[in-house]
Amino acid sequence: MGITWVTDWIRQSARVISEHRVELITLDREIGDGDHGENLDRGFTAVMAKLDDLPPNSVPGDALKLVATTLISTVGGASGPLLGTAYLKAAGAVGKEPELDGAAIVALLTAARDGVVLRGKAEVGDKTMIDSWSPAVDAATAALAEGKNEVQILQAAADAAEAGAESTEPLIARKGRASYLGERAIGHRDPGSQSSALLIRAAADTAAADESVVA
Amino acid sequence: MKKLINDPKNVVAEAVAGISAAHGDLVTVFYDPIYIVRKDAPISGKVGLVSGGGGGHEPLHGGFVGFGMLDAAVPGPIFTSPTPDPILAATKAVDGGAGVLHIVKNYTGDVLNFETAADLASADGIEVRTVIVDDDVAVKDSLYTAGRRGVAGTVLVEKIAGAAAERGADLDAVTAVATKVNAQTRTLGIALTAPTVPHAGEPSFTLADDEIEIGIGIHGEPGRERIKLEPADAIVDRMLAPILEDLPFASGDSVLLFVNGMGGTPLVELYIVFRRAAEVLAEQGITVTRTLVGNFVTSLEMQGASITVLKLDDELTELWDAPVQTAALRWGR
Numbered sequence: 001m002g003i004t005w006v007t008d009w010i011r012q013s014a015r016v017i018s019e020h021r022v023e024l025i026t027l028d029r030e031i032g033d034g035d036h037g038e039n040l041d042r043g044f045t046a047v048m049a050k051l052d053d054l055p056p057n058s059v060p061g062d063a064l065k066l067v068a069t070t071l072i073s074t075v076g077g078a079s080g081p082l083l084g085t086a087y088l089k090a091a092g093a094v095g096k097e098p099e100l101d102g103a104a105i106v107a108l109l110t111a112a113r114d115g116v117v118l119r120g121k122a123e124v125g126d127k128t129m130i131d132s133w134s135p136a137v138d139a140a141t142a143a144l145a146e147g148k149n150e151v152q153i154l155q156a157a158a159d160a161a162e163a164g165a166e167s168t169e170p171l172i173a174r175k176g177r178a179s180y181l182g183e184r185a186i187g188h189r190d191p192g193s194q195s196s197a198l199l200i201r202a203a204a205d206t207a208a209a210d211e212s213v214v215a
Numbered sequence: 216m217k218k219l220i221n222d223p224k225n226v227v228a229e230a231v232a233g234i235s236a237a238h239g240d241l242v243t244v245f246y247d248p249i250y251i252v253r254k255d256a257p258i259s260g261k262v263g264l265v266s267g268g269g270g271g272h273e274p275l276h277g278g279f280v281g282f283g284m285l286d287a288a289v290p291g292p293i294f295t296s297p298t299p300d301p302i303l304a305a306t307k308a309v310d311g312g313a314g315v316l317h318i319v320k321n322y323t324g325d326v327l328n329f330e331t332a333a334d335l336a337s338a339d340g341i342e343v344r345t346v347i348v349d350d351d352v353a354v355k356d357s358l359y360t361a362g363r364r365g366v367a368g369t370v371l372v373e374k375i376a377g378a379a380a381e382r383g384a385d386l387d388a389v390t391a392v393a394t395k396v397n398a399q400t401r402t403l404g405i406a407l408t409a410p411t412v413p414h415a416g417e418p419s420f421t422l423a424d425d426e427i428e429i430g431i432g433i434h435g436e437p438g439r440e441r442i443k444l445e446p447a448d449a450i451v452d453r454m455l456a457p458i459l460e461d462l463p464f465a466s467g468d469s470v471l472l473f474v475n476g477m478g479g480t481p482l483v484e485l486y487i488v489f490r491r492a493a494e495v496l497a498e499q500g501i502t503v504t505r506t507l508v509g510n511f512v513t514s515l516e517m518q519g520a521s522i523t524v525l526k527l528d529d530e531l532t533e534l535w536d537a538p539v540q541t542a543a544l545r546w547g548r
Contacts, residue, residue: 025414025415029415029417029419029420029435032436033294033295033412033419033434033435033436034294034412034415034419034435035269035292035293035294035295035412035414035415038292038295038414038415039292039295042292072298072299072331073298073299073300074298075298076269076291076292076295076296076297076298076324076328077291077295077296077324078296078322078323078324078327079324080296080298080324080327080328081299081324081327081328081330081331082327119327120323120327173360174360175323175360175361176323176361177322177323177361177432177434177436179360179361180353180354180360180361180364180432180436180438180439181436181439182355182439
C-alpha cells in the first residue's frame with residue numbers, strides 16, 4: 001500500500017470527523033469542555049486544503065508529515081499536539097518507503113501510539129485516546145505475527161480501537177480535563193478515544209477499498 | 216442559545232478586532248495568527264511576559280496587556296488552547312533580548328501547546344521560562360488527575376510578575392516572583408449556571424434551578440460536587456474553608472482578597488460574597504490589606520464566582536501597588 005492509500009485514508013478521516021463532529025462535541029461536553037469535534041474538524045479541514053499541494057512523487061511519510069504539522073498548527077487544545085505528534089512519529093517510522101507492507105503498517109501504528117504516550121504521558125486505563133491506540137497496536141502486532149495481510153492487520157486494529165473506546169466508559173479519568181470529575185466521569189465514553197477509533201477505522205476501510213480496486 | 220454574536224466561527228477574531236478598536240493606544244492586534252502585543256513591544260532589555268489560553272475568559276488575557284503587566288496575550292478559540300504558532304509569534308514579538316516568561320494555566324492543552332512553542336522559540340535562540348499556574352484547590356488529588364487547574368489566581372501572577380519585569384528584574388527574578396505568587400495563592404469557584412460555547416450551541420452541563428456546582432473550573436467543565444442552593448453566606452463559608460486550610464493561611468497573615476465574577480453574576484452579588492469573605496477572614500485573624508472585586512477571569516456567561524486569597528509580604532504588596540496600565544487593570548499611571 002502506498003501514497004494512494006494514505007491520501008485516501010486522510011480524506012476519509014476528514015469525512016468521518018466531519019460526520020461525527022456533533023457526536024464528538026456531545027461526548028466532550030459530558031466530561032470535558034465540548035470542543036473536541038470542532039477542533040478536529042477544523043484541523044482536518046485545513047489538512048484537506050493542503051493535501052492537493054502534495055508533490056506528485058510524494059511517499060506515505062510525506063503525507064503523514066503534512067497531517068502532523070497541519071494538526072499541530074490548527075487544532076489547539078490537547079488533541080492538536082497529541083494527534084500531531086502521533087502522525088509525526090508515524091511519518092518517521094515509515095521514512096521514505098514508497099510501499100508499506102504489514103510490518104511497516106504495524107511500525108506506523110506503534111510509532112503513532114508511542115508519540116501520544118511521549119507527549120501526554122498517559123497509560124492504558126487513564127480514559128484517554130491511548131485506550132484506543134494501545135489495543136489497536138497490540139491487535140495489529142498479533143495479526144502480523146499470524147501472517148495476516150495489510151487489510152486484515154488494519155481491520156484487527158480498528159476492531160480493537162473501537163472496543164478500546166467502548167472500554168473507557170466505566171473508567172475514572174486520570175488525565176485531561178475529565179480527570180477533574182472523579183467518579184462522575186464513569187458512564188461516559190472518552191471523546192479522544194472515540195475520535196482515534198474513527199481515524200483507525202478510516203485507515204482499515206480505505207485499505208479494504210483500495211484492495212478491492214486492485215483485485 | 217441567545218448570544219450577541221455574528222458567526223460562531225468568528226467570535227474570537229471579531230472580539231480581538233474590538234479590543235484593537237477600543238484599546239489601540241495600549242495594544243497592537245495581529246490576526247493571522249491571532250495574538251495581542253503591547254504597543255511599545257519589544258522593550259529592549261526587559262523580560263517579555265506572554266500568557267494565553269482559550270477565549271471566553273475576557274478580560275483574561277488580552278485585557279491585561281500593557282504597561283506593568285503582560286507584553287503579549289494569545290487567545291485560542293473559545294475554551295481551546297491556542298496552537299504553538301501564535302504563541303511562538305507572540306514570543307518573538309516581545310523578546311527584547313532579556314528572555315521571555317510564559318505564564319500558563321495548568322490545563323493539558325495549554326501546557327502542551329506552550330511547551331511546543333517554547334521548544335521552537337529556544338531553537339530560535341530566545342530564552343524562555345515557563346510558570347504553570349495551578350491555584351485551584353477544588354482538584355483534590357493531583358496524583359490521579361491532570362493536577363490543579365489555573366484559574367483566577369492567574370491575574371495576580373500576571374500583575375505582580377509584570378510589575379517585577381517593568382522595574383527591570385531579570386528572567387530568573389521574574390520567574391521566581393511569578394512562582395512565589397502562584398505558590399501563595401489559592402482559589403475556589405462555584406457556578407449557578409453553565410456557560411454555552413457558541414459553536415456547541417448548548418450549555419456545557421445542566422444544573423437544576425435549585426442546584427449549584429462547587430469547585431467549578433473556568434471552561435464549563437463541571438466541578439467536584441453538586442449541592443442545593445444555599446444563602447450566599449453559607450456558600451462563601453463552604454468556599455473559604457478549603458482555601459484557608461490548604462496553604463494554610465493563619466492568624467496574623469496579610470492577604471489580598473479577590474472575588475472574581477464568572478461573567479453572568481452581577482457586581483451586587485460579588486460584593487455580597489466579598490462582604491462575607493472579609494468577615495470570615497477577620498474572624499480568623501487574617502488581615503485583608505489589598506482587594507480586587509470584579510469580572511476578571513470569566514467563563515462566558517456563566518453565573519458564579521470564585522474567591523482567591525494571596526498571602527502577601529512586603530515584596531508582593533509593593534509589586535501589586537506598582538503602576539499598571541492595561542484595558543482591564545489600571546492604576547498609578
